[in-house]
Amino acid sequence: MFSRVREDIQSVFDRDPAARTSWEVLTCYPGVHAMIGHRCAHWLWTHRLRWFGRLVSHLTRFLTGIEIHPGATVGRRLFIDHGMGVVIGETAVIGDDVTLYHGVTLGGTSWNTGRRHPTLANGVVIGAGAKVLGPITIGAAAKVGSNAVVVKDVPAGATAVGNRARIIDDEQARKREEMAGQLGFSAYALAGDQDDPLAKAIHGLLDHAVETDRRLELLLRKLEDAGVPVEAELAKADQFDPQYLSKIVD
Numbered sequence: 001m002f003s004r005v006r007e008d009i010q011s012v013f014d015r016d017p018a019a020r021t022s023w024e025v026l027t028c029y030p031g032v033h034a035m036i037g038h039r040c041a042h043w044l045w046t047h048r049l050r051w052f053g054r055l056v057s058h059l060t061r062f063l064t065g066i067e068i069h070p071g072a073t074v075g076r077r078l079f080i081d082h083g084m085g086v087v088i089g090e091t092a093v094i095g096d097d098v099t100l101y102h103g104v105t106l107g108g109t110s111w112n113t114g115r116r117h118p119t120l121a122n123g124v125v126i127g128a129g130a131k132v133l134g135p136i137t138i139g140a141a142a143k144v145g146s147n148a149v150v151v152k153d154v155p156a157g158a159t160a161v162g163n164r165a166r167i168i169d170d171e172q173a174r175k176r177e178e179m180a181g182q183l184g185f186s187a188y189a190l191a192g193d194q195d196d197p198l199a200k201a202i203h204g205l206l207d208h209a210v211e212t213d214r215r216l217e218l219l220l221r222k223l224e225d226a227g228v229p230v231e232a233e234l235a236k237a238d239q240f241d242p243q244y245l246s247k248i249v250d
Contacts, residue, residue, distance in 0.1 A: 001039065004076065008032050011077040015099060030064035031080030037063075041070035072106075075122070082128075089117035095140070101128040109134040109151070121156065 009032065012025045019025050025032060037060030045053035053070035061067040065084040068074070072088045075096040080086055082102035088094070091114070092106045104126045108116035118132045121139050127146035132138065139156030150165040158167045223230050 004039065005032070005036060007077050008035050008079075011079045011097070015079050016081060030066060030083045031078075034060055034064045034066035034068060034080055034083060034086075035074070035078060038068045038070070038072070038074060041068075042072070042074070045070035072117075091115045091135075092117035093119040095120055095122040095124070097123050099125045101126065101130075101146070103129040105131045105133070107131065107133050118150075 005026075009022050009025045012019045012029055012032065019029075037056060041053045041056040041060065043053075044050070044056060050070070057068060057070045066080060066086045068086075068088040069090040069092070071090040072092045072094070074088075074094045075098065077097050078094055079099045080101075081099065083100075085103040086100055087105045087107060089107050091108075094106075098120050106118050106120070110116055115135045117135065119135075119137045120126070120132075121137065121142070123141040124138050124143070126132065126138075126144045127148065129147040130144045130150065131148070132144060132150045134151055136151065136153050138144065138150070138154045139158065141157050142154045143159045144150055144154065144165065145159065145161035147163070148161050148165040149163040150160055152165075154160045154165070154167065160166065161168055220230050
């Protein structure tokens with residue numbers, strides 16, 4: 001028990017830059033308190049003292065705002081950041097080094113007995129307010145965006161966003177972020193599958209800019225291959241001349 005608590009405290013330091021001391025984490029982090037309470041409740045549940053397990057779970061929920069069913073299987077170093085409103089169902093299975101933010105629900109989609117809650121593999125990150133529903137599997141190191149609603153499996157290493165959640169192209173998202181930074185703003189938290197027309201328009205502009213850069217880079221490479229000293233000429237120019245390409249070709 002004490003070794004697990006030490007791991008929980010260290011996981012907070014690894015994933016929360018606001019953590020200052022072990023005493024602060026032990027006394028002021030509800031996610032740590034929730035894990036201590038769940039281990040006690042789960043022990044009682046697995047030893048068929050189920051009413052006592054539910055009672056410990058209920059008291060932990062009252063103290064922390066985090067509801068973990070005593071039947072849920074939770075791995076090592078689970079980090080629940082802030083935690084208020086987190087709900088984890090009875091047949092949920094959580095691997096090691098998983099991170100959950102506030103408002104996350106690992107819930108079911110039916111009243112049938114048996115497995116009806118999600119399985120989270122090692123290293124999964126679930127954003128604030130996300131709902132992961134049903135007996136699905138979130139692969140290792142996958143990420144679920146804030147307020148997403150996930151009802152299908154997510155492959156390992158993938159990122160799912162939106163309602164219903166869709167898998168996004170991480171490489172395309174990275175290029176958008178780079179282009180947004182060059183333009184002087186960040187498109188962070190704008191998902192490509194959102195219905196907001198402004199978000200879609202911004203993503204369209206960013207995608208067009210990325211494609212234009214790719215084509216210019218290809219054109220300049222071809223000119224270099226043809227013996228045109230493009231890099232040398234660009235180094236001499238104080239700013240980009242729209243007629244530059246026609247000048248060096250002529």
